[in-house]
Amino acid sequence: MIEADRLTRCYGRLTAVDALSIRAEPGQVLGLLGPNGAGKSTAMRMIAGFLAPTSGTARVCGHDVQREPLAAKRALGYLPEGAPSYGEMTVREFLTFILRVRALPAETGRRRFEEVVAHLQLEEVLEQCIDTLSKGLRRRVGLAQAILHDPPVLMLDEPTDGLDPNQKHAVRQLIDSMARERTILISTHLLEEVHALCNRVVIIARGKLLADATPAELEARSRYHGAVSFSAPGSGVSQEMLGRLPQVAAIEVDPLDGRITAFPRPGARILEPVENLLREQGLEVSEIQLERGRLDEVFRQITMGEGA
């Protein structure tokens, strides 16, 4: 469990994190979402015990990170931003060092080492210097370091940043596979990641918490939520007809491909009426889609204010 209570961090006059309160429970993958410079990393560094908060508290598995730092750090696996590691060491040396510092019993240590190396597919690079590894591999070494002691709480700062699509997929699968009994907090500015991974999202900007919801709840805030879009060649007439449907609030036509989107009035369901109308008009529709809502639009709305 991760609990942050009015966590605040100032750098001189700048308030990087402003009274941030979040809570993540076991079994939850909480996404910390925000534009660059929103204070995601600063918040994570405070929870990890690297930075001291200006005010407020953070607890990892019930251990206050300021008062019981060692207990909190033992319960936590942390991947710092950019996955820093000692470049001159080989992967084996580095992971062995982490095992030693964490003082895991030899037997458990060996077993975890084998498991983690297999899980992250690091067997082939075990004897290579970390400096010579690709970005994706280095990120995997960082992840290995974070999960080596099988922590109940995992905190990953932009775990897929700079990875190619295949590597991203692999990392997401890994996080997914660990999510069941653990508490996981990941920070990201990638919206696709939220869909792929998180069951709750906290959006912050300029250090302040702006939203705390499930991805579905966020999508419901989108103006596209429940909208119906379709492509129909020669649809000049149908536009007008659509506008007359009582449930439809507005119509938009994409100037590039002529795709038509009908937005519902609040609370209205418009897929059926639109389909009926199109059928009555005898219009050829190549494909029709009910939109769930667009996270990127909601994200912009929340982080930049209305009208953005």
Next chain:
Amino acid sequence: MTPVIAIMRRELRSYFVTAVAYVFLVIFLVLAGLLTFYAGDFYERGLADLQPFFAMHPWLYLILAPALSMRMWAEESKAGTLELLLTLPVTLVQAMLGKFLAAWLFLGLALALTFPIWVTVNYLGDPDNGVIFAGYLGSWLMAGAFLAIGACLSTLTRSQVVAFILTALVCVLLILVGQPQVLDFFQGALPRKLVNGVAHLSILRHFEAIARGVLDVRDLMYFLFTILAWLTAGVLVLDLKRSR
């Protein structure tokens, strides 16, 4: 204790992997030899002791100890590994101790590798090996003091060059402060007691006392206290940086 040893081993290993160790050892041994024979008049003195050898050590350490200590924290800051290290379950004291002990042990190894000069002087004459042992001990303690200063100052900056220069500066001050010329300068301006106090700060005075073979508890305490004080200051700086 386990994390201290883990960190110490990692540091020692990184000296050897990055060739720092070999460059350091070669330069240390060559300089120690050259200075003893050329600047120290080892043969011409006609005495079977290692005074000229040990007399050069403060100046040798002045260059080489900061070179060893400058990377200690500055490099971790710069590479971002500081965040990794300090979010592992280790205290600042353990991390500082691990790093310092690695550097100190390594310098001890460099010192031990000067054994041929000890063999030489025993071959040439009949020196007092007790005094020589004391000299080695004093030299190692002095190295520890310099490294502790470097460990502390390395926490202040991300730049290894800045760490090097700051450390060398403080070390040279600690050497010079006991020299007669410097003391004479203070004699006129400061009360006598204060001048004596200043003289006691001098690393050279305590080192020379031990190197003469006089193992005075006060000299040993001076070095241990200097080491602990600077290491503590370094830990405080690291802690301060967390909340700044």
